Amino acid sequence: MNDTGQFQAFDNKQRLVDNVVKQVIRLIAESKLEAGSRLPPEMKLAEQIGVSRTVVREAMQILIAKGLVETHHGIGTIVRAVGGEQISDHLALMVQVNELSLDNLHNVRSILEIEIAGIAASQATPEEIKHLSQLVDQLERDSVDPTRYVEADGQFHRFLAQTAHNPLLEILLDSFAGIMKEVRLSVSQDPAVGLSGMPDHRRIMERVKAGDVAGARQAMQDHLKRAREIQRQTIGREDSEGANAPKRSRRRA
Structure with a gap:
């Protein structure tokens, strides 16, 4: 220097x-x-x-x-290299102190990921589509293990963003990674959650593979809506169970 x-x-x-x-x-x-x-x-x-x-x-x-x-x-x-990790830490803190709700994060995530799915359908290369298919296969294999399933789920969504070839989209999506991983781990303890999400991921991949921009966007929108409903029900149930436990840190759904 x-x-x-x-x-x-x-x-x-x-x-x-x-x-x-x-x-x-x-x-x-x-x-x-x-x-x-x-x-x-x-x-x-x-x-x-x-x-x-x-x-x-x-x-x-x-x-x-x-x-x-x-x-x-x-x-x-x-x-340091500045990326989504720093933003993710800050967002997680804001959720913990109730300055942001998970609905706030979900709304922004939906705006990003629905558009990402459309971009992927319009320009993903054969090699990228092949890898996306492999990630869906991995999701299905890991559906019985909550920790591995959550990791595979995150990899699927991040790689989909990479097919947009826009580093800013990747950084923005990474900014949600930490808090969304916690949420996914919380709800994925029920094996049925993983099984319910598998058709969604394969449907998204198939629409991307077909080059169906509108179909890919719709498939992602349906997936995120279903995921949010499951998260709301699960976290709402945890909040209800923990209502009499003042020492427990709880997030607003």
Whole structure:
């Protein structure tokens, strides 16, 4: 990394820590600090910006909490690759504190995945369709094991997004991955849940294979609607059973 000209000094009257954070975020956004880049040592960075080491240290803690940088002993502070994982962690926290409901997430997920299914039907390659078919076969084999079924389910939806060849769609879908995995694990303890979803996945794959854009969208819409109803019933039942257990963390369905 070039140590000159990247960081700017600023008036001490400003909120020093926030400004250091904003500078680093701006440099990351402008690709002047790329994933894997090493920031200058704490003392050198403080000198470049014109603040104390304490200010830099506090700014780094904020950036670490945001998932933008990470520290490695003997190496220093490294810029992280930013993807859906950081968004997923934040969404999960918002659901836990009741700032978002699962219905909020489901509505946005539906908008994304219905369109993804249509795009896949319009442009998926023979190789991609073959792999999608293999993922459906894997789902059927794993239907008796909730943990493996949930993993296979996530792989199916993520690979479908990859066929759109739009990295932003993948990042957005990944942002739901963590919280949706928890929900799927919760409801998939009933073996019938896995069995009920298998025809949906195969139907989506068949519509994609046929190049049926409208059919693929409809198949995905039907699948997500059915999945949400199962989730609502299961989580609602858990909430009812746990109503007298104040220590239990519960989400709004």
